[in-house]
Amino acid sequence: MDNLPLVSVVIVNFNGRQYLKKCLDSLLAGTYKNFEIILVDNGSSDGSMEFIRQNYPAIKIIDNKNNLGLAVASNKAAEVAQGKYLFFYNNDTIADEYLIEKLVNKMEGDSSIGICGCRTYTYDGKNIINEGVPCDIFGYPYGKGKPFYVDAAIFIRKDLFYKIGGFDEKMFLYGEDRDICWRIWLYGYKVEVVKDAIFFHDSACIKENLRQYQTSINKRFLGEFNALRSILKNYSLPALYFILPAFISINIAEMFIFLLKGQIKVIRQAYIKSYLENIRCLSDTLHKRSRIQRERAISDLKLMRNMLKVSGKFKLLLDMGIPDFSEKSKYGYC
Numbered sequence: 001m002d003n004l005p006l007v008s009v010v011i012v013n014f015n016g017r018q019y020l021k022k023c024l025d026s027l028l029a030g031t032y033k034n035f036e037i038i039l040v041d042n043g044s045s046d047g048s049m050e051f052i053r054q055n056y057p058a059i060k061i062i063d064n065k066n067n068l069g070l071a072v073a074s075n076k077a078a079e080v081a082q083g084k085y086l087f088f089y090n091n092d093t094i095a096d097e098y099l100i101e102k103l104v105n106k107m108e109g110d111s112s113i114g115i116c117g118c119r120t121y122t123y124d125g126k127n128i129i130n131e132g133v134p135c136d137i138f139g140y141p142y143g144k145g146k147p148f149y150v151d152a153a154i155f156i157r158k159d160l161f162y163k164i165g166g167f168d169e170k171m172f173l174y175g176e177d178r179d180i181c182w183r184i185w186l187y188g189y190k191v192e193v194v195k196d197a198i199f200f201h202d203s204a205c206i207k208e209n210l211r212q213y214q215t216s217i218n219k220r221f222l223g224e225f226n227a228l229r230s231i232l233k234n235y236s237l238p239a240l241y242f243i244l245p246a247f248i249s250i251n252i253a254e255m256f257i258f259l260l261k262g263q264i265k266v267i268r269q270a271y272i273k274s275y276l277e278n279i280r281c282l283s284d285t286l287h288k289r290s291r292i293q294r295e296r297a298i299s300d301l302k303l304m305r306n307m308l309k310v311s312g313k314f315k316l317l318l319d320m321g322i323p324d325f326s327e328k329s330k331y332g333y334c
Contacts, residue, residue: 007104086158087100094200117149178230187295
């Protein structure tokens with residue numbers, strides 16, 4: 001075991017007590033043994049911390065007392081991690097016994113890979129959720145196409161994690177995974193899915209048999225805010241000249257549709273709020289943008305080879321119709 005690199009598994013928890021036993025036991029039962037687990041709790045009220053302290057005393061705990069979001073919690077864990085690799089892993093999961101072993105072997109064998117992802121199955125193992133996630137040139141995910149980023153299980157070299165600046169702490173949730181993978185590409189590394197590295201995910205991002213796409217206003221706000229922030233940070237000025245007006249035009253078209261449907265609240269609390277928050281954070285965005293553009297290793301034209309060239313939102317509209325905001329979201333750290 002002394003010859004095997006140490007892996008720091010980071011699990012951010014928020015009221016995920018019901019998942020923790022299966023998640024942790026599956027990791028501990030795996031073939032790869034040289035790893036530590038760091039569990040960051042974001043103010044759970046369901047007894048999660050008591051359960052961990054009583055049943056898994058070897059696990060390192062960071063108790064934030066409040067919900068600081070996924071990015072901040074993950075960065076706090078990275079500060080105390082001892083591993084050569086960081087494995088940011090969702091709590092609502094069950095790991096295949098070879099999961100960490102397969103990821104380590106892939107990373108150790110190819111220095112051009114910056115982040116590895118996995119093949120993700122539904123919690124019952126019956127269906128594949130994804131093998132990486134495609135992304136369009138506007139920073140939105142779409143379910144079909146060449147994978148651009150990975151979610152729920154991000155395996156990254158710790159030295160590279162710090163080189164690119166870690167997770168963007170302004171991104172509370174929904175998009176921090178896409179943004180860090182975007183920067184991995186920009187710095188000249190690859191994001192690669194290891195298809196025989198498998199885990200099972202009770203993803204709240206996936207709902208089967210939907211006739212209409214269902215979401216929440218807060219999730220749409222976070223998605224819009226994060227996408228715009230990623231665009232402003234990660235694209236060069238020539239690319240922004242074309243991308244930003246198109247991005248805004250798509251938002252205007254969406255707001256017009258919601259206006260016709262009488263959903264003024266969606267316009268105000270998702271779209272307008274996302275622009276106002278980005279304006280408020282503009283100084284920080286420009287500071288991070290300066291570093292990224294100074295240190296990037298590839299052009300946007302090369303980057304876009306890995307991205308969908310048309311709007312993923314438009315394709316989703318054709319597939320599933322206008323989003324329904326009528327249901328209360330159950331979304332967690334998916």
